[in-house]
Amino acid sequence: MRRWSKHSRLSPEDCDAILDLPYAVRTFGKDGYLVREGQEATECALLLHGFAFRQKLLRDGSRQIISFHIPGEFVDLQNALLGIADHNVQSVNRTEAAMIPRNAIIDLATARPAIRTAMWVDTLIDSSIFREWVVNVGRRDSRTRIAHLLCELAMRLEANGDGDGDAFDLPLTQEQLADATGLTAVHTNRTLQTLRREGLIHLNSGSFKILDWNKLREAGDFDELYLHQRI
Amino acid sequence: MRRWSKHSRLSPEDCDAILDLPYAVRTFGKDGYLVREGQEATECALLLHGFAFRQKLLRDGSRQIISFHIPGEFVDLQNALLGIADHNVQSVNRTEAAMIPRNAIIDLATARPAIRTAMWVDTLIDSSIFREWVVNVGRRDSRTRIAHLLCELAMRLEANGDGDGDAFDLPLTQEQLADATGLTAVHTNRTLQTLRREGLIHLNSGSFKILDWNKLREAGDFDELYLHQRI
DNA sequence: CGTTAATTTGAGACCATTCAATTTCGGTGG
DNA sequence: CCACCGAAATTGAATGGTCTCAAATTAACG
Numbered sequence: 001m002r003r004w005s006k007h008s009r010l011s012p013e014d015c016d017a018i019l020d021l022p023y024a025v026r027t028f029g030k031d032g033y034l035v036r037e038g039q040e041a042t043e044c045a046l047l048l049h050g051f052a053f054r055q056k057l058l059r060d061g062s063r064q065i066i067s068f069h070i071p072g073e074f075v076d077l078q079n080a081l082l083g084i085a086d087h088n089v090q091s092v093n094r095t096e097a098a099m100i101p102r103n104a105i106i107d108l109a110t111a112r113p114a115i116r117t118a119m120w121v122d123t124l125i126d127s128s129i130f131r132e133w134v135v136n137v138g139r140r141d142s143r144t145r146i147a148h149l150l151c152e153l154a155m156r157l158e159a160n161g162d163g164d165g166d167a168f169d170l171p172l173t174q175e176q177l178a179d180a181t182g183l184t185a186v187h188t189n190r191t192l193q194t195l196r197r198e199g200l201i202h203l204n205s206g207s208f209k210i211l212d213w214n215k216l217r218e219a220g221d222f223d224e225l226y227l228h229q230r231i
Numbered sequence: 232m233r234r235w236s237k238h239s240r241l242s243p244e245d246c247d248a249i250l251d252l253p254y255a256v257r258t259f260g261k262d263g264y265l266v267r268e269g270q271e272a273t274e275c276a277l278l279l280h281g282f283a284f285r286q287k288l289l290r291d292g293s294r295q296i297i298s299f300h301i302p303g304e305f306v307d308l309q310n311a312l313l314g315i316a317d318h319n320v321q322s323v324n325r326t327e328a329a330m331i332p333r334n335a336i337i338d339l340a341t342a343r344p345a346i347r348t349a350m351w352v353d354t355l356i357d358s359s360i361f362r363e364w365v366v367n368v369g370r371r372d373s374r375t376r377i378a379h380l381l382c383e384l385a386m387r388l389e390a391n392g393d394g395d396g397d398a399f400d401l402p403l404t405q406e407q408l409a410d411a412t413g414l415t416a417v418h419t420n421r422t423l424q425t426l427r428r429e430g431l432i433h434l435n436s437g438s439f440k441i442l443d444w445n446k447l448r449e450a451g452d453f454d455e456l457y458l459h460q461r462i
Numbered sequence: 463c464g465t466t467a468a469t470t471t472g473a474g475a476c477c478a479t480t481c482a483a484t485t486t487c488g489g490t491g492g
Numbered sequence: 493c494c495a496c497c498g499a500a501a502t503t504g505a506a507t508g509g510t511c512t513c514a515a516a517t518t519a520a521c522g
Binding site: 113116126 | 268269285287289290293294295297309312313315317318341344347348351352354355356357358359361362363364365366368369370371412413452456457459
Binding site for chain 1: 499500501502503
């Protein structure tokens with residue numbers, strides 16, 4: 001509700017309807033599967049605690065991460081309509097998610113126009129982020145790519161009310177950052193060292209701090225328009 | 232209507248409502264801009280004739296193509312809700328598009344549930360394709376990448392009723408294929424030669440023919456689930 | 463039929479990968 | 493509190509896929 005309120009006007013009745021949604025809280029350990037590719041989706045997952053990411057596995061065993069998700073976000077809202085999951089969703093760390101039956105989502109969207117629009121906009125913003133990721137892995141070099149990803153994560157965490165100014169809890173491994181940027185873990189490591197040496201970031205297991213926003217932004221060729229945080 | 236009917240049930244009244252949409256036909260020359268990044272969207276473009284693609288330009292002047300679009304497809308339906316375009320849309324060749332006022336789209340979606348759902352599903356399938364493209368440019372080598380893109384285009388053209396069995400009109404330059412796969416035009420050229428030498432495809436300016444579907448599919452690590460052509 | 467765009471070719475350079483080894487870190491049990 | 497363990501991070505050196513730059517050839521078009 002807090003997320004959607006930023007771009008959609010929800011009435012008290014809308015909020016009540018959201019709070020009345022049936023759900024089951026499920027807990028996932030590190031690397032647990034919230035959704036599996038090819039499976040029919042019977043419920044949608046709303047992240048309560050912990051981080052998650054979407055990914056696809058390739059035949060050679062490599063993995064491409066397609067997006068990261070932070071608490072408060074739906075990780076697979078599109079499955080309410082598409083029915084069959086076209087990718088996997090995995091937890092980064094210990095995670096709690098509210099599993100909401102697909103039908104309940106559909107009914108809510110049917111009954112309440114404002115919520116329906118908010119959901120649609122939500123999936124459209126996801127979509128915009130995927131587009132930027134295509135650009136990121138397609139045309140940027142490793143330093144720019146990683147800086148861009150870090151800018152995005154920081155900005156989304158900030159907008160979510162997480163983190164403290166320029167410091168965030170970010171429990172991602174370098175291997176996960178590598179799979180998100182289309183690089184190897186080894187090269188991600190070297191690139192992070194460059195960013196650290198340049199005084200742009202502080203990053204180690206769990207804690208992430210931006211030391212120079214302007215330089216990181218510049219390094220990452222970052223323009224937040226695509227996040228649609230206003231509108 | 233033909234596209235949407237594949238995944239949504241539209242009543243005769245729905246179809247009438249679609250046909251009653253106000254629109255203005257606009258013609259674009261090669262590389263004409265249908266939509267510009269940063270601009271407020273006042274209308275959505277439905278392709279009537281010709282091909283188009285979405286792209287973003289980077290500060291170094293390079294370009295990443297994010298998707299291709301064929302006649303009958305909306306190229307920027309998301310702008311009806313997001314308001315500000317986060318990427319450019321360009322025509323491949325001489326193109327005609329029906330420009331439909333944003334408000335008319337919104338009103339139609341509000342008034343007709345089946346159309347609204349069809350629109351939402353349309354944007355969700357777009358989204359799924361973007362995800363696959365992240366994987367494609369992120370983790371596949373050049374040969375696999377190009378083979379995958381060609382499979383996608385063939386399959387979408389086929390489903391659209393274009394093309395004749397395994398032969399299609401595909402007026403893309405190698406530079407455009409390169410910008411879509413995150414490669415250089417030179418390397419795209421060499422890779423296409425490989426695919427031709429292997430007897431998988433026939434491809435030259437304007438005409439594209441698949442000589443061996445199974446091998447091209449295999450070469451491209453292609454699984455069409457993400458196109459959601461059924462569901 | 464001239465002119466420009468698109469494709470093709472070659473050679474060298476470079477960014478990122480691969481593979482393997484080492485070090486650091488986080489957690490766990492004694 | 494410390495020894496131990498596996499996971500994660502780091503380092504080095506060699507390899508390789510793709511890029512860059514430049515030139516030549518072919519195709520498209522008015």
